[in-house]
Each structure stands twice: as C-alpha cells, then as structure tokens.
Amino acid sequence: MKAWQLENFGLNNLKQIEIDKPKINKNQILVKVNAVSLNYRDTAIVEGIYTPDLLQFPFIPISDASGEVVEIGSNVTKFKKGDRVTSHMFTTWLEGKPKGDEPLNALGATVNGGLSEYMVLNENATVFSPENYTDIQASTLPVAAFVVWFSLVEYGNIKAGDRVLVQGTGGVSIFAIQIASALGAEVITTSSSDEKLEKAKELGASKVINYKAHPDWEKEVQKLTNGKGVEHIVEVVGGSSIAKSIEALAFQGNIYVIGFLENMEAEVNLFSLLAKQARIQGINVGHHRAFEDFNKALDQINIDPVIDTVYSFDQAKEAYEHQMKGAFGKIVIDFNK
Amino acid sequence: MKAWQLENFGLNNLKQIEIDKPKINKNQILVKVNAVSLNYRDTAIVEGIYTPDLLQFPFIPISDASGEVVEIGSNVTKFKKGDRVTSHMFTTWLEGKPKGDEPLNALGATVNGGLSEYMVLNENATVFSPENYTDIQASTLPVAAFVVWFSLVEYGNIKAGDRVLVQGTGGVSIFAIQIASALGAEVITTSSSDEKLEKAKELGASKVINYKAHPDWEKEVQKLTNGKGVEHIVEVVGGSSIAKSIEALAFQGNIYVIGFLENMEAEVNLFSLLAKQARIQGINVGHHRAFEDFNKALDQINIDPVIDTVYSFDQAKEAYEHQMKGAFGKIVIDFNK
Amino acid sequence: MKAWQLENFGLNNLKQIEIDKPKINKNQILVKVNAVSLNYRDTAIVEGIYTPDLLQFPFIPISDASGEVVEIGSNVTKFKKGDRVTSHMFTTWLEGKPKGDEPLNALGATVNGGLSEYMVLNENATVFSPENYTDIQASTLPVAAFVVWFSLVEYGNIKAGDRVLVQGTGGVSIFAIQIASALGAEVITTSSSDEKLEKAKELGASKVINYKAHPDWEKEVQKLTNGKGVEHIVEVVGGSSIAKSIEALAFQGNIYVIGFLENMEAEVNLFSLLAKQARIQGINVGHHRAFEDFNKALDQINIDPVIDTVYSFDQAKEAYEHQMKGAFGKIVIDFNK
Amino acid sequence: MKAWQLENFGLNNLKQIEIDKPKINKNQILVKVNAVSLNYRDTAIVEGIYTPDLLQFPFIPISDASGEVVEIGSNVTKFKKGDRVTSHMFTTWLEGKPKGDEPLNALGATVNGGLSEYMVLNENATVFSPENYTDIQASTLPVAAFVVWFSLVEYGNIKAGDRVLVQGTGGVSIFAIQIASALGAEVITTSSSDEKLEKAKELGASKVINYKAHPDWEKEVQKLTNGKGVEHIVEVVGGSSIAKSIEALAFQGNIYVIGFLENMEAEVNLFSLLAKQARIQGINVGHHRAFEDFNKALDQINIDPVIDTVYSFDQAKEAYEHQMKGAFGKIVIDFNK
Incomplete structure (x- = not known):
C-alpha cells in the first residue's frame, strides 16, 4: 500500500x-x-x-x-x-x-x-x-472539534443559555462557535478582523468584539453581558491574555486551556482567580466514550x-x-x- | 382591582x-x-x-x-x-x-x-x-415547560445525542418533545393517534410509536434504538406502565415521574430495575435558580x-x-x- | 488442580x-x-x-x-x-x-x-x-461490601454528616453500617432483635429502631432526625416496605435497591415519590474503577x-x-x- | 455594650x-x-x-x-x-x-x-x-476550616482513598490535614521543620516531606505515591510553587488556590497544565448551605x-x-x- x-x-x-x-x-x-x-x-x-x-x-x-x-x-x-x-x-x-x-x-x-x-x-x-x-x-472531528465538546460538555457541563467566549477564528475556535451555539449557548467571539467576525456571526456567534478596536476586550465582554461575564472561555491564546480572560469570566466561570497556545507561559494573578472563584482547566483532547457521545450528538445537531x-x-x-x-x-x- | x-x-x-x-x-x-x-x-x-x-x-x-x-x-x-x-x-x-x-x-x-x-x-x-x-x-412556562427542563437538565444532565421517550401529547409532553429536541436529543413519542404523532414530528420528534398498533411499545422503543433503549423517559402515565418504561430504558437510564399521573400507584419489578441499574426520580416542578436558567436558555433556543x-x-x-x-x-x- | x-x-x-x-x-x-x-x-x-x-x-x-x-x-x-x-x-x-x-x-x-x-x-x-x-x-469485599460503596459513593455522592438508614443486619447491611459510618455518615439501623441492634451499635450505628416495637419505623426515623429524614436508604426489603422507605427519606433523598430483596415486587405511591422528589435507584454491584477506588480507600478507613x-x-x-x-x-x- | x-x-x-x-x-x-x-x-x-x-x-x-x-x-x-x-x-x-x-x-x-x-x-x-x-x-471554623471543606467536598468531590497534599502548617493547612484524613484521604504534608512534621503526623498526615531536605518536593510526592501523584492540593504558597504543584498532581488532579497566598502572582506553564489535564480552582471561603453541611458533619467526624x-x-x-x-x-x- x-x-x-x-x-x-x-x-x-x-x-x-x-x-x-x-x-x-x-x-x-x-x-x-x-x-x-x-x-x-x-x-x-x-x-x-x-x-x-x-x-x-x-x-x-x-x-x-x-x-x-x-x-x-x-x-x-x-x-x-x-x-x-x-x-x-x-x-x-x-x-x-x-x-x-x-x-x-x-x-x-x-x-x-x-x-x-x-x-x-x-x-x-x-x-x-x-x-x-x-x-x-x-x-x-477527532482533535479540533472533539476537544471543544470535551471541554464544554465533559468538564464544563454546559447548559443552553450559558455564555461562551471564543478567542479568534482558528480551527478549534471555529468549531467552538459552531458547537457552543448548537448546544444553545450565547457565543461571543473576538478577532482582529471585522471580516472574520462577520463569518463568525454566520457560524453562530451572537456577539463579536474586534480586539484591535477594543484592546480591553475583557471589559467589552462584561459590557455585552450586562456585567455578568461568561461562564466558559475556550482559551487558545495564553500568556498575559489569561489575566484578561479571568476578568471576562462570570463568578465561578471556567477557562479551558486547550492544546497548543500562542504563549504557553501564563502569568496568573491568583487574587483575581480566587475573588472570581474561577477555574483554569487544562485539556488535551479527550477519552473514547466522550468521542462516541459527540459523534452520536452530531446525528442530532447540525454542525457543518x-x-x-x-x-x-x-x-x-x-x-x-x-x-x-x-x-x-x-x-x-x-x-x- | x-x-x-x-x-x-x-x-x-x-x-x-x-x-x-x-x-x-x-x-x-x-x-x-x-x-x-x-x-x-x-x-x-x-x-x-x-x-x-x-x-x-x-x-x-x-x-x-x-x-x-x-x-x-x-x-x-x-x-x-x-x-x-x-x-x-x-x-x-x-x-x-x-x-x-x-x-x-x-x-x-x-x-x-x-x-x-x-x-x-x-x-x-x-x-x-x-x-x-x-x-x-x-x-x-412556569409549570408545564419548566418541569421538563428541571427533569432533563438538573436531574438528568442531558447531553445532545441522548434519547428521550415522551409519552403522549399532553401539555407537559408537548413541551418535552420541543425542549428535548432543542437540546439536541433524539425524541421518540408515543400516542394512540396517528394524527397527533404527525404533529409530534412537526414539533421535533424523530421517531413515533402508535401504542394501539404496538401495545408492546417498550419493545418497539428497543427496536428503534437498535437494542440500546432510551436514556430518559418523561413519565406521565404511571401504574403498570412503569414496568414497560423500565424495559424501554437504556442501561442506567432515568424515568422522571412528573406531577399528576394517570395512575399514581405503580407496581415496579425491582429485579428489572436493578438489572438495568435504572433510576426512578420523583419530580415536582423545580427551584428558582433553574427556572432563571431556563428562561435565559429560551433566549437562545427556539421553543414556540x-x-x-x-x-x-x-x-x-x-x-x-x-x-x-x-x-x-x-x-x-x-x-x- | x-x-x-x-x-x-x-x-x-x-x-x-x-x-x-x-x-x-x-x-x-x-x-x-x-x-x-x-x-x-x-x-x-x-x-x-x-x-x-x-x-x-x-x-x-x-x-x-x-x-x-x-x-x-x-x-x-x-x-x-x-x-x-x-x-x-x-x-x-x-x-x-x-x-x-x-x-x-x-x-x-x-x-x-x-x-x-x-x-x-x-x-x-x-x-x-x-x-x-x-x-x-x-x-x-467484591459483592456485599462493594455494592454499598458503589451505591453511596458513585450514585449517592455521600458526604460526611449525611444520614443513612440501613435495614436489618444481613451481609450487605452490616457492611453498610460499617462503611457509611466510616465515611462520616450518621447511621440508623432497624432490626427485630435488640441483640442485633446492640451489635449494630458496636459496628457504628448511631441510632437503632426495633421494628417490632415500632412497626411504623418510618415515623421513628423522622422522629430521630428531627423531622428531616435520611438522605440515603440501603434498601434490602422491597415490597410494601418501599412505601415506608419513601416516608423515611429527606427531601430529594435516595433509595438504593440492592441485589436480591425479600420481595421483588414493589408497590410505589408515585405521589409520595414526587412530593419528596425522591429517587429510587436500582443497583447491581458496580464497575471495576469504583472497586479499585474502594480497595484504595480501605487502606485509609478502618472496616473490619x-x-x-x-x-x-x-x-x-x-x-x-x-x-x-x-x-x-x-x-x-x-x-x- | x-x-x-x-x-x-x-x-x-x-x-x-x-x-x-x-x-x-x-x-x-x-x-x-x-x-x-x-x-x-x-x-x-x-x-x-x-x-x-x-x-x-x-x-x-x-x-x-x-x-x-x-x-x-x-x-x-x-x-x-x-x-x-x-x-x-x-x-x-x-x-x-x-x-x-x-x-x-x-x-x-x-x-x-x-x-x-x-x-x-x-x-x-x-x-x-x-x-x-x-x-x-x-x-x-467559619473561614480557616470551612474553606478546606468547601474545596475538598464541594469543588473536589473528595472520596476516601484520595491523596491530598497539604503545604506547610499554617491555620488552613492544619485544618486541611485534619479534615482530609477524617474524610478518609491519604495526606502528605510539607514543611521546613521536622518538629512541625511530627505534629502533622499526630494530626493525621500519613506521609511528610521536609522541603529543605527535598527542595524538589514535587518529585518526592511522586515517589511517595508510586508515580501516581495526588488528586488534591491545598495551595497556600502560590508564585513559582504552582509549577511544582502541577508536577505533584495526579492526572486530572486539582489545585485549590485558597485565600491569601504568600505570592499572589503565579507563573503557570500551560503545557504542564494541559498534559496533566489539571485544574486550578480559585476559592474564597464558601456558601451557607455548605457551611451547614460541614457543621452537621462535625457531629460525626472528629476534628479537634x-x-x-x-x-x-x-x-x-x-x-x-x-x-x-x-x-x-x-x-x-x-x-x-
């Protein structure tokens, strides 16, 4: 062969x-x-x-x-x-x-x-x-899509109506927009490109933030959620961005650190972390049973x-x-x- | 006034x-x-x-x-x-x-x-x-719709791809069809009327069973699920029907006994219950926090x-x-x- | 051999x-x-x-x-x-x-x-x-002890301070007394023999009920718990006793139907079940991972x-x-x- | 007054x-x-x-x-x-x-x-x-003891047989040793003082590490657990110590960042975090219902x-x-x- x-x-x-x-x-x-x-x-x-x-x-x-x-x-x-x-x-x-x-x-x-x-x-x-x-x-599906399901469903126990922040429009992030919105979540997407943000909306994002226009995107997230913040963040940036992610979270919210990030060294202010009672969860794809669940779910929900x-x-x-x-x-x- | x-x-x-x-x-x-x-x-x-x-x-x-x-x-x-x-x-x-x-x-x-x-x-x-x-x-919403959400989400931790059996087309059951399918579940509905089953399909049911044609509807459920059974049953009949519900369940499946049933005295064969490792969960509407979650979810999922x-x-x-x-x-x- | x-x-x-x-x-x-x-x-x-x-x-x-x-x-x-x-x-x-x-x-x-x-x-x-x-x-351990652990820990998510009702002093029930009390629960045991109830106390039961003296033992349970009831019942009787068990439960309490019961046909009043928002959970031993957990736990807690x-x-x-x-x-x- | x-x-x-x-x-x-x-x-x-x-x-x-x-x-x-x-x-x-x-x-x-x-x-x-x-x-109890219960029980869902690492012998850490061991966990304690480690053993620690003798205490933790690591860490140090804590964890283990730490700025290597699929959870005391649970538990478990x-x-x-x-x-x- x-x-x-x-x-x-x-x-x-x-x-x-x-x-x-x-x-x-x-x-x-x-x-x-x-x-x-x-x-x-x-x-x-x-x-x-x-x-x-x-x-x-x-x-x-x-x-x-x-x-x-x-x-x-x-x-x-x-x-x-x-x-x-x-x-x-x-x-x-x-x-x-x-x-x-x-x-x-x-x-x-x-x-x-x-x-x-x-x-x-x-x-x-x-x-x-x-x-x-x-x-x-x-x-x-096996890596880029499944890791989103594993984060939101297995670790995050996501419910319809939850708010999810998706950073950028890379391979994982595009699936995150699609999967989270198919599961009934309200999705906020960030990008430096208005054109990509338009595509993000077509894929299911409810709200978008151009982080060039809003370098303090974490404050914009709080504004777009009436000061409540988001329950879930699919983190693909890392580094000093983690500090902003904590600020964008709802009380007891979750940051999923997924696969390779742009910057693998994060500086975390632990005081912010504990005041928010936030969780940072490392994730590296997932297990077979959950992947079976995900494929079964794809027969019911529409992800293209x-x-x-x-x-x-x-x-x-x-x-x-x-x-x-x-x-x-x-x-x-x-x-x- | x-x-x-x-x-x-x-x-x-x-x-x-x-x-x-x-x-x-x-x-x-x-x-x-x-x-x-x-x-x-x-x-x-x-x-x-x-x-x-x-x-x-x-x-x-x-x-x-x-x-x-x-x-x-x-x-x-x-x-x-x-x-x-x-x-x-x-x-x-x-x-x-x-x-x-x-x-x-x-x-x-x-x-x-x-x-x-x-x-x-x-x-x-x-x-x-x-x-x-x-x-x-x-x-x-406050009773008929919310009790379905409380059952499936709070007690049942439902995931997209799960299978839900809905009995009949009463007020709770109609919401069960709509909510479960909006959450990505595969819904099977029973009724004695083909006309109502048609409406059930329009509301989101994937599969239907006329229990007049199939008095052994629990076997039909197993057939329609390739012998796997359903993870969740929104039970509104009670009585001897509970025994059939247990047979229709997947391993470790859940029967939600919701509000007033046609027959409030159930005869349960405990051997079937334990062989299936099944759960029967009594439910009587739900708490305020979950109702808030549900109303928030309705801004994202479409339930008419x-x-x-x-x-x-x-x-x-x-x-x-x-x-x-x-x-x-x-x-x-x-x-x- | x-x-x-x-x-x-x-x-x-x-x-x-x-x-x-x-x-x-x-x-x-x-x-x-x-x-x-x-x-x-x-x-x-x-x-x-x-x-x-x-x-x-x-x-x-x-x-x-x-x-x-x-x-x-x-x-x-x-x-x-x-x-x-x-x-x-x-x-x-x-x-x-x-x-x-x-x-x-x-x-x-x-x-x-x-x-x-x-x-x-x-x-x-x-x-x-x-x-x-x-x-x-x-x-x-593999059947009689492990089924108790699987019920209370895997299904029941027991916490120290919870109340557990154990029926009788058969093989499973003796382990239930020992395991539940070692996990910090308050254990109530029933029996028709004062002598066996004495032994139950030695094994860890905090409170005991002779059901010959108190045929309405479910009311005695409520009395001994200041009207709060018990969070967990290790059910080994079945039949009409299930109805009493529901009455003995706390709100949202759990009845674990474990293995062979004296009477495998139970008549359940579903109104009581839903007013209590109670759960009846069928259990048939358990899975390997949980048995590993249990054996690991036995290195730390004392069960003789x-x-x-x-x-x-x-x-x-x-x-x-x-x-x-x-x-x-x-x-x-x-x-x- | x-x-x-x-x-x-x-x-x-x-x-x-x-x-x-x-x-x-x-x-x-x-x-x-x-x-x-x-x-x-x-x-x-x-x-x-x-x-x-x-x-x-x-x-x-x-x-x-x-x-x-x-x-x-x-x-x-x-x-x-x-x-x-x-x-x-x-x-x-x-x-x-x-x-x-x-x-x-x-x-x-x-x-x-x-x-x-x-x-x-x-x-x-x-x-x-x-x-x-x-x-x-x-x-x-209300702060130093309860925060340990809230971490291990509410967030960590601790089971008897789990392994818990406790850093030092401050007020929170002493309670962590006592509570974790009373809940059936195996406790490992670190300190720079052999005398304090002796006291830790009297309070319930199974194993101890003097981190002056073992500056790479995270490796010592892995050694003492046969390479499995600990499921829970009650983190009271912060700063660069977080990196060591991640190394000491079991797969999918939890680090609870509790209250004021010695160093509130942590540098986290996200690659280690995701390879371990570890969780860092910020915690700031807890809610009333859990404190009620804890006080009820103290009637059953012995914490002096x-x-x-x-x-x-x-x-x-x-x-x-x-x-x-x-x-x-x-x-x-x-x-x-």
Whole structure:
C-alpha cells in the first residue's frame, strides 16, 4: 500500500513509500482510509516540538482519519466490514482517567497514524462516523472539534443559555462557535478582523468584539453581558491574555486551556482567580466514550465543518505547508481526489 | 382591582370580585398581570384533590402568570418598573433543597396566584420573561415547560445525542418533545393517534410509536434504538406502565415521574430495575435558580409554545372547563383580550 | 488442580473434581486462590433462580475470591507474580456504562468463578487486595461490601454528616453500617432483635429502631432526625416496605435497591415519590474503577469485615448450606484451612 | 455594650468603645458572642491590604464568631433563644452562585463583625454550632476550616482513598490535614521543620516531606505515591510553587488556590497544565448551605481544632499582634475569660 512516513524531524523527511498492508490482532480492525485532516499538533510533531522524546522513527503521521472497515479481528463485535468509522487519537484512553500505569498512546505519534491507504485501529479507539457526514467532514472531528465538546460538555457541563467566549477564528475556535451555539449557548467571539467576525456571526456567534478596536476586550465582554461575564472561555491564546480572560469570566466561570497556545507561559494573578472563584482547566483532547457521545450528538445537531482546502494524497506536503501558514477552517487530504 | 377568588372547592365557587390592590413588602414587587396559563394542577386544586388540607379559603388561584412590574419594594435590586416578568410557583424554593424547616409555598395554592389584575411576587420568586416571548407565551412556562427542563437538565444532565421517550401529547409532553429536541436529543413519542404523532414530528420528534398498533411499545422503543433503549423517559402515565418504561430504558437510564399521573400507584419489578441499574426520580416542578436558567436558555433556543385556546379574563371558568376536558397545547387567559 | 464444579441446578450437583490448571491469554493473570466468600447470589445460582438462562454447565461457581498472582500474560503491566489480588465480579464492566453491545459477564456464572485452586482473571477485572487485609478478609469485599460503596459513593455522592438508614443486619447491611459510618455518615439501623441492634451499635450505628416495637419505623426515623429524614436508604426489603422507605427519606433523598430483596415486587405511591422528589435507584454491584477506588480507600478507613464462619475447601457444601439458612456476617471458605 | 471598632487603617485605630446594643430586623437574630477567632484576612483588613475600597469606617471587625441566640426576628423560624450558633462570613451567599447583581457581603468588613458583646446575624447567614464543640472551638471554623471543606467536598468531590497534599502548617493547612484524613484521604504534608512534621503526623498526615531536605518536593510526592501523584492540593504558597504543584498532581488532579497566598502572582506553564489535564480552582471561603453541611458533619467526624493561644476580650490587640507574627493553630478571643 501507499503511505507517507516521517523518517526524521522536518517536512523534507516526510517520504511517500510503498509498504505491506498492516496486520491486525484479535481486537483490532483494518480501515481503508478515505480522508485525513491536519491539526497544529501534526505540524508540531513534524517540526520536533511536540513530545519528540516519545517518537520512534519511522512512523506514519496524522491522527485524524475517516474511512471504511475492510477487515475485523476475531474478538471484534462492535464493527463489521463496510462500517464507516473515524479514529480516536488517544488509543488507550477509554473513559474516566487513563489507566494509571500506562502513558497515553496517540495516533500519528507513538502509534502509526492515518496518512496511508490502510490503517490499523483498536476496536476501543474507533467511533462510527456521523451518519450524514462525508468522510472528508468526519475526518475533521477527532482533535479540533472533539476537544471543544470535551471541554464544554465533559468538564464544563454546559447548559443552553450559558455564555461562551471564543478567542479568534482558528480551527478549534471555529468549531467552538459552531458547537457552543448548537448546544444553545450565547457565543461571543473576538478577532482582529471585522471580516472574520462577520463569518463568525454566520457560524453562530451572537456577539463579536474586534480586539484591535477594543484592546480591553475583557471589559467589552462584561459590557455585552450586562456585567455578568461568561461562564466558559475556550482559551487558545495564553500568556498575559489569561489575566484578561479571568476578568471576562462570570463568578465561578471556567477557562479551558486547550492544546497548543500562542504563549504557553501564563502569568496568573491568583487574587483575581480566587475573588472570581474561577477555574483554569487544562485539556488535551479527550477519552473514547466522550468521542462516541459527540459523534452520536452530531446525528442530532447540525454542525457543518468549515473546510478551507482539500488536497490529494500526493499533495500531503502542500497540505502540511498550508496548515503551517494558517487557514480559516480545516485542511483535509482526500485520498480519492 | 378585579380578581377571581376560590371560595370553596368546586368551579361554581370561583367568583369574580373587586378587591383592593395588594400591598408589597420591602422584598416584593407588584406585577400587572397580562396573561396566565392553566395546568392540570389548577383544576385539581379547584376540585379539592390536590393538597386540600393546606388551602385556606378564599384565595386567588393559578400559579403561572406573566406581566409587567409596576411597583418595587425598597430592598428590591433585581427588578425595576417596566420589567417584563414571569412567576415562579414555589415561592420559597430558591436552589438546592428547600430550607429544611419550611414547607414549599406555592402560588395559586398556599399563596395567592395570578388570576387578578395585580399580583404580589417575591423578588426571589420571579424571573425575567424571555425577551422574544409575548406575555401569553411566557405564561405557559412556569409549570408545564419548566418541569421538563428541571427533569432533563438538573436531574438528568442531558447531553445532545441522548434519547428521550415522551409519552403522549399532553401539555407537559408537548413541551418535552420541543425542549428535548432543542437540546439536541433524539425524541421518540408515543400516542394512540396517528394524527397527533404527525404533529409530534412537526414539533421535533424523530421517531413515533402508535401504542394501539404496538401495545408492546417498550419493545418497539428497543427496536428503534437498535437494542440500546432510551436514556430518559418523561413519565406521565404511571401504574403498570412503569414496568414497560423500565424495559424501554437504556442501561442506567432515568424515568422522571412528573406531577399528576394517570395512575399514581405503580407496581415496579425491582429485579428489572436493578438489572438495568435504572433510576426512578420523583419530580415536582423545580427551584428558582433553574427556572432563571431556563428562561435565559429560551433566549437562545427556539421553543414556540403550543397554545390551544386563548380566553379572556371574564371567560376564566370556560378556560377551566376546557382544561378539564383536555387540549392539545396550553389553555391561556389573556387579560387584555 | 482441585475444583468444585456445578453440573446442574441443585447443591447435590456441586461436585469436587480434578481438572487441568486453566491457561491464560495475553491480557489475563493466573491466581492461586486462598479464600472465597459466599453471597446470596451464589446460592440463587445453585438453585436456578438467578439468570438460569445464561448459564452453561458445568462451571466453577462463586464470584468473590482473593489470592496471589502466580502467572501473568505477556501484555499485563499492572500486576506481577506475588501480588495479592481480589476478583471483580463483572469482568467486562470497566467504568461508566458497560459497552453497549456486550452483556455483563459475571464470575461464578457466565465465567468460571473462584471455587478452584487456580483461577483466571482479566487484568482489567482484578484489583489489588487492601494492604492490611488477610485474603480471608479481602474475599468478603467484591459483592456485599462493594455494592454499598458503589451505591453511596458513585450514585449517592455521600458526604460526611449525611444520614443513612440501613435495614436489618444481613451481609450487605452490616457492611453498610460499617462503611457509611466510616465515611462520616450518621447511621440508623432497624432490626427485630435488640441483640442485633446492640451489635449494630458496636459496628457504628448511631441510632437503632426495633421494628417490632415500632412497626411504623418510618415515623421513628423522622422522629430521630428531627423531622428531616435520611438522605440515603440501603434498601434490602422491597415490597410494601418501599412505601415506608419513601416516608423515611429527606427531601430529594435516595433509595438504593440492592441485589436480591425479600420481595421483588414493589408497590410505589408515585405521589409520595414526587412530593419528596425522591429517587429510587436500582443497583447491581458496580464497575471495576469504583472497586479499585474502594480497595484504595480501605487502606485509609478502618472496616473490619464481620465473618460468621470460616470453612475449609472440602466443606464447600456446608458453607453453601450455612449461607442458605442465614448468618450474621460473611461465610468464607479458606483454602489453606 | 462593649465593642472594638476599627476607625481607620492600622491596629492603633482599633478602639474599645461602649455603644448601644444593635437592633435586629424581622429576618435576623441577636447573638451574645462568646468567642471569636482570627484569620490572616482580619489582619489584612486592619492593615488596609484587603478590599480597602469597600470598607466604610467605623466598623466592628472579625468574621468568625460563636455564641448564643438571645433574640429573634418575627420571621425567624430556624433558630430560637438559647440556640448555640456560629457566624457565616458571606452573609448573602446562600448556595450555588451568589445572586448575580449583589456583591458578596462579608462580616467584619462590609458588615459589622463579631468583636462586640452582641452581634446581628441574618437567619440565613448563621449555622448551629457543632453539638460537642465549645464556643471557643466553634469560633475557629467559619473561614480557616470551612474553606478546606468547601474545596475538598464541594469543588473536589473528595472520596476516601484520595491523596491530598497539604503545604506547610499554617491555620488552613492544619485544618486541611485534619479534615482530609477524617474524610478518609491519604495526606502528605510539607514543611521546613521536622518538629512541625511530627505534629502533622499526630494530626493525621500519613506521609511528610521536609522541603529543605527535598527542595524538589514535587518529585518526592511522586515517589511517595508510586508515580501516581495526588488528586488534591491545598495551595497556600502560590508564585513559582504552582509549577511544582502541577508536577505533584495526579492526572486530572486539582489545585485549590485558597485565600491569601504568600505570592499572589503565579507563573503557570500551560503545557504542564494541559498534559496533566489539571485544574486550578480559585476559592474564597464558601456558601451557607455548605457551611451547614460541614457543621452537621462535625457531629460525626472528629476534628479537634488546634488552638495556639486564647486571649481575653480586653486583649484583642495582643491577639491581632500574635496572629500577625504567626502561630501553630488558631488565635481565639474568649469573651468570658
């Protein structure tokens, strides 16, 4: 089969090769991959700035993949040939806390990912793709969309009517606007671009703040909420912005620190934190049961993933390059293009 | 002011009178009532089959009322004159558990209700009416709609993608279809009428079961859910139907026993209950904080209350009679008609 | 190895045999059993009144076993040879809900149990025995003690200071007294025997009610709690007693219906249920993660399992007969006796 | 009556005076104060470093007071004359979130506190003193002890068997050792003094770390927990210590930032936070319902408050001075001394 392998750090070490189709064990399934999507994490792995010590070259990168089951192990009861499935990144995190003595194993990092014609998945690390989604759409979910669901639903116990602040319009933030508004929340979005804020409104944001016009955006948030603040903040900036986020919160509000932030060193004024009785919650994707819940929910709520550009399998490097320079929505590789 | 007073049990003892406008204390507001809606509870009070021992004649009946603030007590900070507000039935149940030593005080029963031109409400037992609702619409919420929210959100912690079974198309059940589907749940509705099931679909039900065609409707529920069952049942039948409800549940599912049921004596097979690890939860409306949450949510999610007939203030007895014989949707009294 | 096999229903079909030591797969461990304890469930299985349709003869009965790891599968990382371990009854219920499409597999029923010199356990269906417990003590935990923890902690979210009603002094109830009081609850116990009530006090009960002297024990509970009622009831009676239990509850209290009750048909007055906003929760043991939590907790809190009689391996039938006629505390079989 | 009033910032502006006994309104009680205890907060108020803008001179300081009810308002049903009661600091925070539009009102700051012979309390801001406590003991609870309960129980949902790290042996930390171990947790305490660590063990700590001997105490925590880390940290240091706290946590562990810390500016590495999926929770005492729960719990669990020195009413300034220079345990003023 055809596959892209990362042989060392650096995009020039991503090589297309021909290798044998992988074999599955009794608890695994073999999936014919139809589409994968990229995340910042994937580019960080290639560049050696994400868990470099855990990686063993060569390996097949990219965690987010959708396709069709073509073979099942003898113990597998959940899936059958022909089922449309999507990968779950943390292959051994089923529910609750991961098993105490095991590290989290991750597709496209410590375990081979989806950038190959066929891919091995554990029965317990796979979900059914949402019924009305194409594989291209389903491939956008496992990291960027699911982390929003995991934050708001599993940690945040979000209720319709809650207020959610979304920073910017990156891949996670676009999904945050869509998911939070589909769950009945009132969404406030910040950006430096009025054009992007217009798009944010089309995607479900009720209120928007151009932080160039309002550098004190946290005060603007308080103003837009009649001094009540927001219950949830999907934090993707970090650094000194955390202090502003605390000011924008409602009493007992939640800041979800999600994945890679622009600035991973935050200065937090603990007095503000305790006066607000605020919570800062670190989040790194989520567990399999919640991803199953999310995919089941997508059969009921309407989320139309925003896709910037679709590349072909042979254009994998162009896809990475596009991801690195930024996009409005997801970068996808369509294996049938 | 004009008011209807109940002087003794029986609808013939409901009398329209002229009395002085009531006075408020420091923590209360005076509301000019624009609309009230009726519930089975209101007719049961008139007929003396609901908490008759707690009632002291005469009193003004009906718990659900919407209108405009015309006067505020000196301690009141939450409301100002002109605010559009709706009543909360349990006037002393603010949050969590009611205060241990206090009975629950209820509008239109132990405390004067809304069937008068002006009405006294505690600041802590009043909510802002949803912004986009008329007073007629808002008056339908405090009992029939809110009890569904309280069940599914406060007790059931419902998530988008959950499955909800709604029995029949009475007042509570119609709201259950609308609220559950607006929260992203998959709704299954039962009825003996195909016509009503069609309406249920229009209101948001994904799947329907005519229990005349399928007396074993619990098996039909399992079939429609691929053998998984439903996470939530809004139980309005009771009696031997509870046993069927348990069979229709998913593992660890919830049955919410809501208000007056057709049959208040249930025979429960405890073996089925424990094999399913099921929960039966008694529910009697809810507390003020959750009603505030619900009204806030209604600014974000679209619920268009189904109203069967609107009567004028002078037609109050006709409204009661209509409520007693049954309706599809709510019976409302519009004070400005 | 020596083993007891059940060849058909009836204690006379329990036969001691010699068979080969079982083999383990990659994810399993082999345990040298040192002690097993009996539950009502074990006698019900022998008598064919518990899940008879799921059983396939012959099989080795009894779910609760403690011993020492003597062999581990190649994938096993959690345990090593020499570790002291205890079995977890539901071998495929790891956490949250069991996997949707799998039935619950249970040791000593659909899977071979512990009444043999060696026993195969899944790595994920085994826990470390509490450090300070003998194997005899640890073998009493998996059903009778754990179901109390699962009820009060996982479902009931018990807090120190809560009030717990325990009915009688059977195996589960004795553990309920000990566990609830160790968790800081105030325990009220009922019995028809003053002598047993004295023992209940020694085990941690704060207050006791002889229900022969007080047939209206639910009123006595209200009196002993200043009219507040109890937050939790460990229900082991069922039938018409459920109605009394509801009366004994605090507002929003919980009744845990645990395992086999004296009377599995309950008549529930739903009006009482909803006026109290009470919950009836069916419970059937629990999942592996919670059993791990419980064993970890036993290293910190002092629970000294009450053991009525210890039999030798060859006396297995006498142990069953004792269990069938009732005991104060657990019946254990010590393989080294 | 005799009272101490703060007339301006600075301890020299704390003056003993004679004033009229205060009057109560319908929802209040008058309490004859028997004992008050001091917290760091009280000294910070005197020194003008805690909410100085909200204060209006003169006022009676100190939030934590216990005594006896001598008069009740006409609406008061919960208390009667002669009841032994303790104050709750946030007088308008009853449960859940404080009312949206109200600031938190605090005894001894925006509302007169307990340093006077008689004190006015709202019925809803008072709890019954634990039955077996003297007033001296009960007066130690409202801030330093309760904040630990609120953190571990309300936010942390602590279970027996959880691991708790307590930093140092200040007033809050001593209570944290006692409360966490009484709730069945395994407690690890750090200190620079072996002598204090010995006392910590006597109070319930299972394991101790001298951070002078082990400057990398976070690694020592991991070692003492077999690499699992602790589920809860009662954080009283702040600053760069937060980074170490994150390293000491278990996966999905909780850091409670409680009240005044040594260093209120924290530098948090967000990558560590998200890899651990850790939570940092700001906490500032708690609400009335939880304080009632805590006092009820103290009737069941044994916590013997550690009291450093008891002063007389006339020695109030000496008490403040002692509190300012530090103590092992609480500083109390006994009005009957």
